[in-house]
Amino acid sequence: MNWRDRWLDRQLDGWSELGLISAAQAGAIREQRARESAAARVAPFTILASLGGVSIGVGIILLVAYNWENIHRGWKLAGFGLLLAGLAEASARLPRTRPTLGAATILVWMAAPLAGIGLWGQVYQLSGDPLMPLLVWLALTAPVAWLSGNATAAFVHAAGVVVAVFTGSHVPGSPLSLEARGWWGEPPGEFRTTFAPALAGIMALWTYGAVVLTRRLGGASRWLFLVAFLFWLWSLSLWHTPFQCQAMGYQATLAAGLIALYWGALGPARLAGGRSDGFGTFLIALLLYTMTFFWRSHAPAFDFREELYVPLGFLLAMTASGVLLVAAAGARSGREARVAGWLLRGLVLLPVCLGGLILFWGLTGTVAVIANLALLALGILLMVEGVRRNLPGRINDGTALLGLVIATRFLDLFGTMLRSGFAFIVAGVAFIGLAWVLNRGRQSLVVRARGFDVGRNPDGSPRDAGVAP
């Protein structure tokens, strides 16, 4: 009996004693579990035989690898062709009889052309642009991603698009490269003639990846793709591209714009309903927290060179898109949801406004103060949302955020142990008061939901009188 079965056994005994389930039900659950365990158990000889098979396979591969240079290139290429044919045939037959093995074979078939490109490069001593092998691989495996019905294959294909975009845009000399190529201060003609076609090609790749995801995948895959896309946009400002600008004000505003884009693209329904998203909230909190440290930053670090009109246009396009997407989220019906929705939208757009204050007016001190207050507001909002929707994790997030801000600022502002000590005591009292208020709110919510007083049974007797609610 493994640890899971022992745990289940103990639980069943406990539940039987409490009267939650009958002895017959406990017995039926044990029998079902025993059947499942027997079905899942692998016979020892099967493991041994598999180990033997793997060892022989690895041995053959190593022997071939050692003598690789002595094998004529014709044999190598023909061997690869046979392997490709075998994988394709297995991908056609296996999914019907053995679905798991079939799915794995499809993935190996998908990887095979990339290995083939490497083999051809090795055999004919070819080197060059790393983007082209990726594009060729995407083209050769597109039918597998689209027609096999295998979700993992579609995901790998979309991931390949992301890798191709990053490789193409950040490797100098590649046809889709957005890296500036050693010439700075070129006239705008340089951007239009050189970078604009590359940008168009890259956007076509992103669009293709988005179509693959929309048609073939969803959920976490789309989320990952969106995050990759936004990170790529941000990378353009950090790498050596025409969009590069590392001024702090620029970076803060761009990050704020991209966060707004994230929220707007993720789901207008969330914004309209005032429902926070874990990762999105983390991004806002991280940016606001960073902004709180701008108080002591020197102005030159925030300088933005106005002559860089390409980065400025990029910044405006990104932030405007984000703001429009967030603003376009329609309000939900119901006063409470509407208020929460507007509050959330305000919170998402606040970093954009703060970024603008830094970028155009250099008001770092003002921004730091507002960011502190916004972080406190965000913490309280998370706690209120946690109470309202009965999400303990949200309450913990809010509490952690409040604790972080207060601890950082107290150490930052008060300096000495005596003053920090007083400040911590005051904050502690405020925390306890907040916890009391929130707990009262949670209790009244439970009462409204159940229709009776939490501390009493429906007949009005105290809860500990032994009557079940």
Next chain:
Amino acid sequence: MKWVRWTLLAQLLFFGGWAAREEWNRQGPVIVLETAPVDPRDLLSGQYLQLSYRISRLDGVRVTGDLPRNAGAAVAVRLVPAPDRPDGRTVWRAAEIACPGPAIPVRQDPAQGVWVTGRFTARRFGGGLGWVEYGIERYYFNEARVKEFASRRSGAFLVECTVGRDGRLAIRRLVE
């Protein structure tokens, strides 16, 4: 499952066509180039030597047309034999760069020099007029020969290359 057969056919045609093209290109004249090797590792293709060539650096070559403004632009370089090495070997040096390059004849006369194609990478590296890559900057070898290559002195290699019928250079072998 017709799509599986069609996909396999497309993949086999691609790889077969690629091999046929490379085999066709190997029929051109053979030249020898001077190098300076280093040894990184490529995840895709295993062990290789990173090579740079004297013909990559455009020092003292004639320029026909305008040098490209952008990295990655296709150029043609005319290589001529230079039998001035102390060991008596004939190596090939860059004599002229053209952008755009001339139409490269299928059969070139080595006595007149050969035109090869490359990509102009940058003006900033190493001074001179710029830098050209020819797609022969890596020499792949078996893992069993790692020790053999590690013991060789950097810069001591010459590389024997085929000038493809389309002007592309391809490595045949390393020579001492």
